[in-house]
Amino acid sequence: MDDRDTAAAREPVVTAEDHGAARVITLNRPGARNAIDFPMRERLLDELRRAAGDPDVRAIVLTGAGGTFSAGGDVRSMEGAGPDAVRARLGPVHEAVRLMATCGTPVIAAVEGAAAGLGVSLAAACDHVVASEDARFVAAFGRVGLVADGGLLWTLPQRVGMGRAKEMLVFGRTVSASRAYEIGLADSLAPPGTALDAALERAAEAAALAPLSVAAAKRLLARTDHGLDQLLEAEREEQTALFGSADFAEGRAAFAERRTPRFEGR
Structure with missing residues (x-):
């Protein structure tokens, strides 16, 4: 060698x-x-x-x-x-x-x-x-x-x-x-x-996107072969959780204020 x-x-x-x-x-x-x-x-x-x-x-x-x-x-x-x-x-x-x-x-x-x-x-x-x-x-x-x-x-x-x-x-x-x-x-x-x-x-x-949203999208996409009913149920669970996230609050505020959001993944 x-x-x-x-x-x-x-x-x-x-x-x-x-x-x-x-x-x-x-x-x-x-x-x-x-x-x-x-x-x-x-x-x-x-x-x-x-x-x-x-x-x-x-x-x-x-x-x-x-x-x-x-x-x-x-x-x-x-x-x-x-x-x-x-x-x-x-x-x-x-x-x-x-x-x-x-x-x-x-x-x-x-x-x-x-x-x-x-x-x-x-x-x-x-x-x-x-x-x-x-x-x-x-x-x-x-x-x-x-x-x-x-x-x-x-x-x-x-x-x-x-x-x-x-x-x-x-x-x-x-x-x-x-x-x-x-x-x-x-x-x-x-x-x-x-x-x-x-x-x-x-x-x-x-x-640049909200990490919790990206993660939820990946999880849901991974379940698309499980049937529509199962996907819709999983979608409801994910969206409900995201509505309570700080990133969603920041996204709403940034949209209203016409500025770039600062997502923290929480």
């Missing part, structure tokens, strides 16, 4: 850095195209939990180092994995995806280069996906003899519809950034090398 390899081994596999009210969480194995091994899965879950639990963090941005979002699961680390090891590998990923989908903090993916396999799963679980114009998405799990994981069999049809999801998951089609935007896998496009900047702009927009 040379000095560069030693330095790379000392680097955290996931980093977190605050940019104003946004926390940028970066998959940081650029030498392996940010392939997601077990330590990265655990560290990613830890960082997501910290960010989601921090009231000062109004938005989370997920990205990858070195011009690649993620090559997906680290296939080399899968050799010889028995049933218990497979379940252990999936555990942190399932918790991370569940947290991204249900936490009250908006989560934005900034995708440069390739998002493959589990990388697509992580991006699709985000509330907004910014893709560079030269990004590409490939979820051909069948090429390595596996089925899609990380919740992609649920999130991808939600985003693009069943037929288009099958194009990626059953037929292994690679999707360009422009096509991803067309079908709803990507929500916005940015020039190459600027996806993170664009994601931070979107994060600033989310951070």
Whole structure:
């Protein structure tokens, strides 16, 4: 192992850095195209939990180092994995995806280069996906003899519809950034090398909104597949709680006074 390899081994596999009210969480194995091994899965879950639990963090941005979002699961680390090891590998990923989908903090993916396999799963679980114009998405799990994981069999049809999801998951089609935007896998496009900047702009927009309202919207959207009656009941509960919040009082006052509201998340 040379000095560069030693330095790379000392680097955290996931980093977190605050940019104003946004926390940028970066998959940081650029030498392996940010392939997601077990330590990265655990560290990613830890960082997501910290960010989601921090009231000062109004938005989370997920990205990858070195011009690649993620090559997906680290296939080399899968050799010889028995049933218990497979379940252990999936555990942190399932918790991370569940947290991204249900936490009250908006989560934005900034995708440069390739998002493959589990990388697509992580991006699709985000509330907004910014893709560079030269990004590409490939979820051909069948090429390595596996089925899609990380919740992609649920999130991808939600985003693009069943037929288009099958194009990626059953037929292994690679999707360009422009096509991803067309079908709803990507929500916005940015020039190459600027996806993170664009994601931070979107994060600033989310951070300006009342955090309790944003959290309620995410919770309700996560329940839209439970049926209209259940959604309406949950909506009534959420709206009743928000009417009693200090942020709603501030929003009313700011509206009447024609000024920018100062929300505090209470």
